[in-house]
Amino acid sequence: MLRELPGPPDAPTIVLLHGLGVTADVNFFRCYEALGERFHVLAFDHRGHGDGVRTRRPFRLADCADDVVALTDLVGVQRFIPVGYSMGGAIAQQVWQRHPGRVAGLVLSATASHFNGTRLERLNFLGLGGLAAVARLTPAAVRRSVADRYRRDRHADWAPWAREQTARTDWRAVLEAGVALGRFRSDPWIAAIDVPVSIVMTSRDSMVPIARQRRLTELIGDVEVFPVDGDHDAVASVRQFPATLVAAIDSVVARAA
Numbered sequence: 001m002l003r004e005l006p007g008p009p010d011a012p013t014i015v016l017l018h019g020l021g022v023t024a025d026v027n028f029f030r031c032y033e034a035l036g037e038r039f040h041v042l043a044f045d046h047r048g049h050g051d052g053v054r055t056r057r058p059f060r061l062a063d064c065a066d067d068v069v070a071l072t073d074l075v076g077v078q079r080f081i082p083v084g085y086s087m088g089g090a091i092a093q094q095v096w097q098r099h100p101g102r103v104a105g106l107v108l109s110a111t112a113s114h115f116n117g118t119r120l121e122r123l124n125f126l127g128l129g130g131l132a133a134v135a136r137l138t139p140a141a142v143r144r145s146v147a148d149r150y151r152r153d154r155h156a157d158w159a160p161w162a163r164e165q166t167a168r169t170d171w172r173a174v175l176e177a178g179v180a181l182g183r184f185r186s187d188p189w190i191a192a193i194d195v196p197v198s199i200v201m202t203s204r205d206s207m208v209p210i211a212r213q214r215r216l217t218e219l220i221g222d223v224e225v226f227p228v229d230g231d232h233d234a235v236a237s238v239r240q241f242p243a244t245l246v247a248a249i250d251s252v253v254a255r256a257a
Contacts, residue, residue, distance in 0.1 A: 001051045002071065003043040005036035012104065012253050013080040015068055017088055018042040019110075020181060021174050023050030027235060031080030034242040039249060046091070048173020059176035061087075061184055062095060065094035081252055083107040083245070085235055086208065087177065090115070090184045096193055097186070105195065105252035109200035109245070110232055112212040113190055113219055116182040190219045196255035197223045198248035200241075200242055207232040207242075224251045 003016075003024060014035065018027035024043040030037075035041050045052035046064050053067065068091070072080050083106050084092030089111025096103045107168040197220050201213045217223050226248045235245075 001044065002075075003032075005032065005039075005041035007036055007038060008042040011038065011040045012251060013040040013042065013072070014083050014107075015072065015080050016041065017064075017068065017082055017084040017091045018043075018046065018049070019086030019088055021049070023052075023168070023169070025050075027088070030236055031242040031245055034246050038246060040077075042059055042071060042075065042077075046080050046088075046177070048170040048177065050065050050168050052173075054170065058126075059173050059180050060144045061091055061094050061177075061180050062098065062170075062201045065098050068095050069099045072102065077102045078102065081105045081107060081256075083109070083117055083249065084111060085109045086111055086153075086232065087181055090181060091184070093186045093190060093193075096195065097189060100194070103195055105196040105198075105256045107198045107200065107245070107248050107252055108216065109248075110202040110208055110213070110234065111216070112208050113187045113216050114185040114212070115208070116185075117156070135181060136162045156256045187219060188253070190216075192222065193220055193222075196252045198226060199223055199242060200226045200228055202228050202232060204230060205232045205234075222255065224248070224255075226251075 016024055016028050016035075018024045023045045028043060029041060032041065044067075047053045047059055047067065057063070069083060072078070079102060082092035082095045084090070084107070086109075089108040092106055092108060093113075199213065199217055199220075201210070201217075202208070203210055205213065217225055225243060226244050228234050228238055228241055228244050230241070234241050
């Protein structure tokens with residue numbers, strides 16, 4: 001399901017790309033109002049997440065990047081700014097790599113050029129790979145039961161509407177998305193990005209270490225950093241995050257012009 005906010009006349013188009021295991025609404029609900037006042041906003045759920053595309057094909061970040069371009073084709077938008085959060089930041093980077101002529105700029109938040117660096121991380125991602133393989137062989141009823149327990153444990157403190165959104169998620173796809181994220185590495189090519197980039201840096205992030213976010217700024221040339229004092233959930237928990245995100249997008253728009 002597409003979320004679209006028209007914004008002012010001739011407003012630049014942004015495409016919101018959410019993180020792993022959530023939906024566009026759960027990720028960006030606090031930002032919609034502020035973004036819709038200044039930009040033409042498009043948002044949708046990635047494959048297997050929420051109302052996203054269902055397919056038996058293994059989850060690939062490259063396919064998600066192609067989905068972004070297919071979506072903008074449907075609404076008649078040629079140039080746009082991908083705004084990626086966490087896993088969405090990896091997808092945004094791949095949108096530029098695969099479709100550079102469509103990207104006017106990038107906004108990357110709480111993300112990195114790779115997510116698999118330490119030994120513990122490698123073990124965690126290896127474990128996700130095994131679970132994803134098992135999920136493909138598990139009866140649907142068992143998958144739903146496990147997914148329900150997972151959601152109760154992880155999302156116990158979420159509002160009912162947010163839990164209802166994630167209830168529609170295919171947990172096999174989420175596991176495979178975690179594997180894909182563990183394999184992602186843009187270091188070899190990210191320095192070639194030739195559009196303006198803003199990075200919203202979550203300074204107390206317990207999932208994407210600040211050193212890894214800083215490394216992203218070093219790899220990219222034309223970049224402006226917008227710090228936020230918050231953890232990985234800053235998009236929903238830090239009051240000033242929407243205003244910071246607006247400023248980051250404004251910076252890209254100004255530099256692109």
